Amino acid sequence: VKGRSKNSSCSAPGPTGVPILGNLLQLGRKPHLTLTSFRQKYGDVYQITMGSYPTVVLNGLRAVKHALVKQAEDFAGRPDFYSFRYIANGKSMGFSDYGAKWKLHRKIAQNALALCANRKYNPIEEAIVAEARLLALNLQKSDGAPVDPHNEIYLSVGNIICALCFGERYRRDDPDFQQLVKNNDEFMAFVGAGNPVDIMPWMRHFTKRSFRQFLRILETMDGLCLKKQREHLATYDSARVRDITDALIMATEETPKDDKKATGLTDEHIMTTLQELIGAGFDTIASTLQWSILYMITNRQWQELVHSEIHNLYGVDSTPNFHDMSELPLTEATILETMRHSCIFPFALPHSTTSDTEIGGHFVKNKTLVFVNLWSVSHDPEYFPEPDVFNPKRFLNDTCTKVDRSKAELFLPFGVGKRRCPGEILAKMELFLFFTVLFQTCKFSVVDGETPIVDSKYGLTLKPMNFNVLVSKRQ
Numbered sequence: 009v010k011g012r013s014k015n016s017s018c019s020a021p022g023p024t025g026v027p028i029l030g031n032l033l034q035l036g037r038k039p040h041l042t043l044t045s046f047r048q049k050y051g052d053v054y055q056i057t058m059g060s061y062p063t064v065v066l067n068g069l070r071a072v073k074h075a076l077v078k079q080a081e082d083f084a085g086r087p088d089f090y091s092f093r094y095i096a097n098g099k100s101m102g103f104s105d106y107g108a109k110w111k112l113h114r115k116i117a118q119n120a121l122a123l124c125a126n127r128k129y130n131p132i133e134e135a136i137v138a139e140a141r142l143l144a145l146n147l148q149k150s151d152g153a154p155v156d157p158h159n160e161i162y163l164s165v166g167n168i169i170c171a172l173c174f175g176e177r178y179r180r181d182d183p184d185f186q187q188l189v190k191n192n193d194e195f196m197a198f199v200g201a202g203n204p205v206d207i208m209p210w211m212r213h214f215t216k217r218s219f220r221q222f223l224r225i226l227e228t229m230d231g232l233c234l235k236k237q238r239e240h241l242a243t244y245d246s247a248r249v250r251d252i253t254d255a256l257i258m259a260t261e262e263t264p265k266d267d268k269k270a271t272g273l274t275d276e277h278i279m280t281t282l283q284e285l286i287g288a289g290f291d292t293i294a295s296t297l298q299w300s301i302l303y304m305i306t307n308r309q310w311q312e313l314v315h316s317e318i319h320n321l322y323g324v325d326s327t328p329n330f331h332d333m334s335e336l337p338l339t340e341a342t343i344l345e346t347m348r349h350s351c352i353f354p355f356a357l358p359h360s361t362t363s364d365t366e367i368g369g370h371f372v373k374n375k376t377l378v379f380v381n382l383w384s385v386s387h388d389p390e391y392f393p394e395p396d397v398f399n400p401k402r403f404l405n406d407t408c409t410k411v412d413r414s415k416a417e418l419f420l421p422f423g424v425g426k427r428r429c430p431g432e433i434l435a436k437m438e439l440f441l442f443f444t445v446l447f448q449t450c451k452f453s454v455v456d457g458e459t460p461i462v463d464s465k466y467g468l469t470l471k472p473m474n475f476n477v478l479v480s481k482r483q
């Protein structure tokens with residue numbers, strides 16, 4: 009191991025920073041592009057300083073898998089960020105550090121999700137298709153006038169996560185539902201990777217106003233989930249689990265007291281999982297769907313091919329089914345390419361080391377902040393020639409009749425290892441069903457005289473810039 013020293017957090021090379029800010033000013037408005045470009049000079053593993061945090065940046069498939077799979081425990085931690093302490097009153101699973109408490113919490117969350125969405129039995133599928141049809145109908149109502157699909161998509165996807173968590177789809181004008189959608193937008197804007205309060209803890213004295221606003225968002229979310237939890241408790245029947253709230257109530261009752269005591273996991277922790285799944289399962293799907301429409305209007309010929317494929321299998325009226333995915337290779341390849349090209353989580357969630365370790369021959373100290381550069385994986389020219397070009401064919405075999413699984417494994421939209429996204433199956437199912445219904449029933453095109461910009465706004469997730477489309481009904 010090179011340069012092992014008790015005083016330095018990491019012995020890997022990296023760009024020189026300035027006092028207090030470290031390398032923050034060098035990151036620019038697109039940190040994922042800047043950090044990917046540093047790979048050429050410093051290699052797959054290098055270090056930067058994010059304000060007061062020494063940070064290891066992992067680049068490319070090999071280094072990322074080496075750290076997160078081969079040395080899974082060493083790299084499975086989360087940093088002790090100031091804002092993380094407040095999310096779900098510090099009882100969050102996704103934002104809490106690695107250890108026995110996190111393990112038990114994660115197992116419970118995974119089981120609750122699996123009860124409602126798994127590969128064999130998907131009670132939520134019907135609700136997704138109904139919501140996708142409503143979305144298509146609402147978009148078609150624009151009747152030839154330009155429409156920004158953002159709001160309708162957020163309302164539809166938000167409603168699915170509500171159906172999953174609370175067992176009911178809301179009317180669009182329900183005040184609880186509108187509050188939830190608004191909260192989600194504000195939350196995502198605040199928790200962007202590189203939030204100054206986290207990166208430079210002394211900043212918290214200067215940003216009291218915005219931090220108070222952040223706490224207000226969290227409080228409203230708490231209130232809403234608590235209300236739903238009370239309603240569920242009043243009607244709970246262990247023989248009939250209706251949704252994730254019920255599944256979590258069951259978990260709080262069934263998890264042995266000794267396990268809870270030994271790990272410090274309380275019933276309150278378990279119930280905060282609701283907030284977490286709403287937060288995680290909303291923005292991710294909605295922005296990926298927005299990206300897919302943007303790619304389809306800027307690649308019109310491909311949109312026609314995808315529509316024909318879906319139309320050949322289902323006609324205009326039949327209902328798409330998640331189990332049919334293998335019969336729709338162009339559709340699946342388009343969804344894969346949408347996820348690869350947009351790469352909505354360029355740095356996953358921030359990781360942290362859980363012990364002194366080493367990677368790529370470099371020493372890394374316990375509790376060092378780690379950025380997993382997923383953008384560098386999905387835009388690696390070694391595996392994806394011309395990575396900036398949107399080309400679903402890269403995921404297909406030569407005759408375009410099958411998805412080439414080995415290619416699909418070369419990028420990691422859901423992360424990998426211990427912190428891998430627990431919502432992956434649900435996400436794949438939602439993306440597939442929304443996408444097929446939309447492109448089965450609607451034709452999307454560019455507004456005359458407008459050139460859509462295929463570029464992202466930087467935040468915790470990368471979202472497309474707002475854009476308008478023309479939507480017409482397919483006959």
Ligand code: HEM
Nearest residue numbers: 102285288289292293353356357421422423427429431435
């Ligand atoms: C297109 C959709 C989605 C994408 C691309 C995505 C991607 C990711 C990524 C990259 C991570 C971080 C992995 C890491 O830190 O190494 C993550 C974590 C997580 N995701 Fe997803 N996700 C999606 C949808 C969902 C859905 C639908 C849910 C649940 C309803 C969900 C729940 C979570 C949770 C709870 C975590 C934290 C896991 C932990 O720290 O143990 N995600 N996701």
